[in-house]
Amino acid sequence: MKKICKRVAIAVIAVIAALALLFGGYVLYLQLQYYRIEDGLGLEIGRAQDAVLQTDVPYTAVSYNIGFGAYGPEYSFFMDTGTMLDGTPTQGVYGKAQSEESVLANTAGALEVLRTLDADLMLLQEVDYDSARSFRVDQRGLTADAFPEHAHVFGQNFHSGYLAYPFTDPHGAVNAGLQTLSRFSVSSAVRRSYPIDESFFVKFTDLDRCFTVLYLPVEDSDRQLVLIHSHMSAYDEGGTVRARQLELLCDVMEEEYLRGNYVIVGGDFNHALYGTEQAFPCEQQFPEWVKTMDDSDLPENFSFVAAEDGFDVPTCRGADIPYEKGVNYTTVVDGFLVSDNVRAEAENIDTDFAYSDHNPVLLTFELAA
8 A cells, every 4th residue: 555655646746846847847938938029110111102291281091909810709818807797707718719711711800890981090909820729820911901002111010929828718819909001102111019917927928018119201391290009008907017018109209299290100000999898888897907007107298189079989808708789898998199290080980899999090180390
């Protein structure tokens, strides 16, 4: 009996040692894979255009987080959590898209929405290439090829080694970023690195947040349109990292404005904007992740462009459960802010979250002479 117990004990110790070795090796692998892209990196401008912006002429821009093609109405994401009104906790299921076919279908649907809007400038977030979570579908190429009359600029804001979590549906290795498309000339573009939470495990899941800065010439003017494309952190307990990110963004905005430029900032702010945090009835409790942002958080001479239908059409749904209108928590986290030398109005486009957990936002603007 003692011999049997001894053998069992040795076997258990061997299994524990093997698991510890495996875990340690995996952590070492993630650490060796980890790096941050340098701040101030110049970006390539693909398919450069010749047309130049003019003052006092109306143009359009759209921001759309396409959610790496995963978020059809039936989709829930493992990092999203929530609570129903009756106190029942909820958590998403999937670590990657459900299939390659679903990624292609959702990407095609989002592109069709964008074709219908026919915007001069397009700001697209969570655009994947060579990523396990999106079955290697090249959304970077698909979005550029879909609009052959637009220049394209890509800024990478997520790159990781193989993420083995969740164990039932691993997220895998990821390459993703911000795709900006412009019908007009872009003279230069630069990638700015946001501060992130660099605590040990969190940094592997929230790297490498950034915003891109594109400079568009304006005809017969020394001024330029500075188009800033941003995607802030989402899973940030307490909102401290997002506060540091906002500080950097505001510094860049203000600096460009003081140079005499026009400034437009668009994208996914991952904050409830201009008082929409509880604007939409639902069957879920108010989420802990929701932080707010309005004009009081911005430098002087800047303001958010509140959509005309901003309290009727949300732009983001909770992905802790599949989508059902009136059940999921929804709010407005996507949109634009502008400097006071830009006249602008906005509209939230209601797709009923058919192809993403976000709806697009359409901006109509003029550069004041």
